[in-house]
Amino acid sequence: MLERNAVNTEEHASSEISTNNRSICKNKRAFIDWYTRYKGFTKNYTHMRRSMNKLESWAKKHGPRLLSSLAPGLGWMGSESIPVRELLRVVSDSPAMRDFLILYHLHDGQRRIQRFFEYGLFGSYECYGQFCSLSWLPSRMLQVVNMNRFKILIFAWCHNTLNYLGIIVDCPESFSPQIRHHVVQMQPQSFRIVDKGLFGQFFSSYVDSLVQGHHDNFDGVISMMPNCGPYTSSSMSHGIRTTVSVMFCADETPRLRVYRYQVTFHIVDSKALGYASVQLKERYWLIRYIEGKYTEVGGAGVVGEFPIISDDVPYYRYCSRVQDEMEDLPVEGFEGFFTLVPGSLDEPLGDDIILPVPFVEVPVPLEVL
Numbered sequence: 047m048l049e050r051n052a053v054n055t056e057e058h059a060s061s062e063i064s065t066n067n068r069s070i071c072k073n074k075r076a077f078i079d080w081y082t083r084y085k086g087f088t089k090n091y092t093h094m095r096r097s098m099n100k101l102e103s104w105a106k107k108h109g110p111r112l113l114s115s116l117a118p119g120l121g122w123m124g125s126e127s128i129p130v131r132e133l134l135r136v137v138s139d140s141p142a143m144r145d146f147l148i149l150y151h152l153h154d155g156q157r158r159i160q161r162f163f164e165y166g167l168f169g170s171y172e173c174y175g176q177f178c179s180l181s182w183l184p185s186r187m188l189q190v191v192n193m194n195r196f197k198i199l200i201f202a203w204c205h206n207t208l209n210y211l212g213i214i215v216d217c218p219e220s221f222s223p224q225i226r227h228h229v230v231q232m233q234p235q236s237f238r239i240v241d242k243g244l245f246g247q248f249f250s251s252y253v254d255s256l257v258q259g260h261h262d263n264f265d266g267v268i269s270m271m272p273n274c275g276p277y278t279s280s281s282m283s284h285g286i287r288t289t290v291s292v293m294f295c296a297d298e299t300p301r302l303r304v305y306r307y308q309v310t311f312h313i314v315d316s317k318a319l320g321y322a323s324v325q326l327k328e329r330y331w332l333i334r335y336i337e338g339k340y341t342e343v344g345g346a347g348v349v350g351e352f353p354i355i356s357d358d359v360p361y362y363r364y365c366s367r368v369q370d371e372m373e374d375l376p377v378e379g380f381e382g383f384f385t386l387v388p389g390s391l392d393e394p395l396g397d398d399i400i401l402p403v404p405f406v407e408v409p410v411p412l413e414v415l
Contacts (some may be wrong), residue, residue, distance in 0.1 A: 067099035074185060081306035090144040090246070097250040098152045104257050109266025115162035117154040117184055137199065137215075142227035145246030146201070146213065155201075156185035168202045169261065169270030169369070170212055173306055173365035174349065178207040180270065190215060193232060208332070209297045213245060231296040238303065238411035240294050262310070262363075271308045279381075285318030285354075286311055288384065288401045294411050295367065303376060304369040305408045307347070311384075311401070313360035321388040331382040333368060334405075335375045344382075352391060368408070381405040 105113035124128045137143055156167060158181075164170060166381035180202045191201050195218050202211035212232070214225050229242040242248045255261060255272060262269040271291035272278060278291040288311055295304040312325075313319060330344040346352070353362045370376045389395035 072126065075279075086141070087148060090148045092151065093250065094145050094148040097253045098149070100257055101253045104253070108263050109165065109268070110169065111162065112266035112268070115156045115159075115165050115167075115181075117157050119152045120150050120185065122153050140227070142244060143213075143215075145244070145249065149245075149249065150185050153182075155182045155187070158184065158187070161281045163205070165266050166202070166204065166268070169268045171270045171306070171308065171365055173367070176207060178204045178209050178270070179267075180204050180209060180211060188292060194237065196232065196237070198230070198232060207297055211242075231294070233296045233411070238294070238296070238413055240296065240409060240411050244331050269308070273310065277407055277409045279404045281402050281404055282314070282398050283401050284320075285313060285315035286324075286386075286399075286401055287314050288403060290403055290406050292368075292379075292408050294405055294409050296411075302372070303368040303408075303411065304367055306365060306367050306377075307380075307406075308363060308365045309340070309403075310363045311353075311355055311361070313355055313357070316357050323354055323390065324386040324388055324389045324399060325354045326352055326362075326384060327387050327391060327398065328385040330384075331368075331380050331383065333380045334378050335371055336378060337375075339371075339375065341371065348384075354390060375408065377408055378410075379407040381407055 102113060102116075105116075137147060137404065156162060156165075163181065164177070164179050166181040168180035170177065170179040172178070181204070182202050183200065187203075188199060188201060190197050191212075196214060197214050197216035198212035200210050200212045204210070210231070211229060213227060213229055215227065217226055225239070225241055227244060229245055229248040230239045232239040232243075243251075254265075255275075256268065258273045260274050262273055271293050273289050273291060274280065277293070279288060280289045280291065282288075288309065290307055290309050292305050292307045295306050316322075326347060328344060328346055329348055330342070332340055332342055333338045349364050349366055351364070353364075355362050368377060368380060381403055383400050386399040386401060387394045388397075388399065
């Protein structure tokens with residue numbers, strides 16, 4: 047009996063050793079797969095981890111709901127894992143795309159839950175009652191769309207307006223050195239694009255602009271249009287800061303170039319204003335086109351409203367559009383002023399107040415075809 051037990055013990059030990067060896071071999075293969083795929087990602091990881099740390103710190107303070115919307119990352123799994131396979135299925139595994147891959151290992155996009163839809167990571171706006179919020183898509187929702195000879199990987203999307211951000215993953219050779227693997231917004235059919243650079247540069251610059259306060263933020267709802275920098279204009283008069291920012295409308299009609307602009311009024315010095323409230327009365331715009339041509343437009347109020355800004359409500363924003371006059375007369379930019387009344391239109395308390403808007407240039411898109 048003792049001899050039989052000894053034999054059984056040896057067989058059991060041998061079986062355990064064999065199982066352990068198989069497990070070790072499996073782990074070695076997984077490590078080899080992981081190392082083979084990620085050995086060249088060190089700089090990319092350091093760069094994107096730093097940017098994500100900045101974003102998380104900013105969101106923790108300024109947008110807890112935005113922070114909550116970020117899904118857990120895919121983690122550092124081998125290439126055989128299902129989430130990584132899903133990601134690699136639509137992403138070119140090239141050096142230029144490594145920053146993009148790394149970001150999904152840190153966070154797998156934003157959770158697709160109704161309560162998070164207005165907290166799009168890449169900004170929001172509301173124009174004529176239409177709300178747009180660009181959410182960062184999880185890996186399972188990434189897709190490549192064909193636009194003639196261009197293939198674009200969509201990674202941010204608004205389900206209301208169909209606005210998007212994408213990466214050109216394939217294009218004609220003549221454009222390849224300039225825009226391949228760049229983040230873009232491309233207008234379907236017209237092939238006008240706004241080029242935002244390689245993904246790593248785009249993302250880190252965007253996070254830096256959030257941290258530096260270049261995008262207004264309302265409890266985590268980020269304004270898509272910045273409040274300073276290129277394609278913006280700002281002035282201070284009577285204690286009120288007036289800021290105008292412009293973006294190209296990639297979701298609009300392809301025949302003419304259309305630009306969406308946002309105007310923000312903010313009382314920053316109530317003593318300089320000298321009144322408890324003011325009401326907007328009129329607007330005036332001088333729209334400039336190429337070859338020195340221009341047109342003047344104006345009217346009462348803005349977008350059908352006559353807003354009152356006051357010590358209690360010191361902030362007002364609206365969004366509208368400007369476009370080319372015709373195909374051969376593209377717009378270059380615009381300037382103008384707003385007229386406000388101290389007190390209210392019904393009970394004015396003094397002379398009209400003029401808020402100037404210095405010239406603001408529009409971001410003319412590239413014509414790739």
